[in-house]
Amino acid sequence: MPELRKDPVVGRWVIMATDRAKRPSDFAKERESRKGGPCVFCGGREADTPPEVLAYRDHGSSPNQPGWRVRGVPNKFPALRIEGPLGKRGAGLYDLMNGIGAHEVVIETPEHDRCMADMEPAEIEEVLWAYRDRVLDLGKDERFRYVIIFKNHGAEAGASLEHPHSQLIALPILPLSVQQELRGASGYFTLKERCIFCDIVAQESEDRRRVIFENDRYIATCPFAARFPYEILIIPKEHSSHFEYSEAADYHHLAHTLKATLGALKNALNDPPFNYIVHSAPLREAPNKHYHWHLEITPALTKVAGFEVGTGFYINPVPPENSAEQLRAAVEGVQSADLMQAI
């Protein structure tokens, strides 16, 4: 059984994935890349994954058979286990609990070589609906406090499979960065009686230098204190604390925003490895006025050295104004029949 252990000084939780325990010699193998389809995520290989927990299918197709457009399955090698009690306990001054959680994969398309930047907005929209549906379903389990939604694209960004997919990890704890953001946003609200993210949207909309793309509902910018070259922040223009409480029109506009920004990244940087992560308020909480959900896209162009991991301190060789200028130009080249953009 894996364990969740808490760093006693900074309060960071770590999954000790004991069932995956490795020997020193196993690490060399990981550096090899795994290339070329078809793979177990491809259409026609449904029997090679665990049974699906979600699928958007064409009429007349059956579960765990071809005919799906987006498909959610449990991770075959989950970092956490779904069954059992949390078992919160101490060990001297340390805190730990059982490694309870869910680890799922959203397969974004049956086609191996079709990355999100190449999908049509309507296809991306279905992936976003899949995130929403899985978060709402996982959120019914009261053991879970948070679901991390993320995507690793490219081996250098940690993707172990090429086939376009995202991951969801449901956790019984709040990740450290979520705690930090909630605390920061809450402190600002106490001081100003305004949401800090709403203020960021207002300032960036006015300033324009860091804006990459904008439509009626979202703005995509390179953040003022970006840690990485070409880092992108997508924020809803209207206040909203939870990704999963969004309206249908929100997912529609967000799909266009992702199409534009991921397309621009691909065009400007020759399909770079990247990660994106949804930052949202904790599960089942009522909508609040101080936290504002957003999506962070971080290209993996520079190596993250232990220096950065160890200090939380980054050196970014490309100012976000320069990154934004290049990405804004690259949005022009994004091919899409109907890209919805603010004028």
Add this chain to the structure above:
Amino acid sequence: MPELRKDPVVGRWVIMATDRAKRPSDFAKERESRKGGPCVFCGGREADTPPEVLAYRDHGSSPNQPGWRVRGVPNKFPALRIEGPLGKRGAGLYDLMNGIGAHEVVIETPEHDRCMADMEPAEIEEVLWAYRDRVLDLGKDERFRYVIIFKNHGAEAGASLEHPHSQLIALPILPLSVQQELRGASGYFTLKERCIFCDIVAQESEDRRRVIFENDRYIATCPFAARFPYEILIIPKEHSSHFEYSEAADYHHLAHTLKATLGALKNALNDPPFNYIVHSAPLREAPNKHYHWHLEITPALTKVAGFEVGTGFYINPVPPENSAEQLRAAVEGVQSADLMQAI
């Protein structure tokens, strides 16, 4: 002029190294490795670095000439500039200041192919003295609040030069992880009237499962909530808030501890890439009872994905008890005439 910019939500400072500004095409080149000596850090190439700010030399040798054992020089491509005022200011809701700081290199040996794991403890001890002397010197500059001391070993850990070296970055701000540790340690002290790190030393000494090496003054363990396989924490056994306020005997014993642990890493994992970072209390502060300096060694065996960077949440496939067992065994193979070890 580079800038220091603060993330308005979590308070993370980032260096915008504008003078190093890059175009998209520059990133591909970085993936090439630079191998093979001799290089500008080698003995005999002293004229190819900026003039030295520190050197431990044999009798009769002259500054910026051969005859040194350890040498400190300014970084030729510094992320921060030493000259000028801090210029703290706002830009709407954002905070920024001039990119003032120092960025130095400690060249650990004139020999290109001699890594720290292969040095004798007496040689490592001189490197530690160099850290101390530079921190004390940089700390005289009241603009600086913190000096990060770190080492990148191997290209995959971010080392752009092979020749054994460490880096020091003097900063006018406190890095986020230092803020977090100070807050955590201070909260624990308020609650318990004890140092949390002293409690960790006591518990680990008693438990033994995570101990790798110990002598009269230091204990090296794999931390209870290790983020990475084979992560190592070296802590002074007696309370001490500042690395640079240590006694001569401390540096002597720390050199032995580094020899044992880095030697064990090299033996057990075939010379893996790694980083280490010294975590110490802020510059010029009086010694305090709640913070306890320590050194973190993080092997770069697994890719740090955006997932981890974005969430501060880690999945470690090797429990620290297993890592410690293997490293403890590997300490036995470390060749040194006089390795001082507790019995």
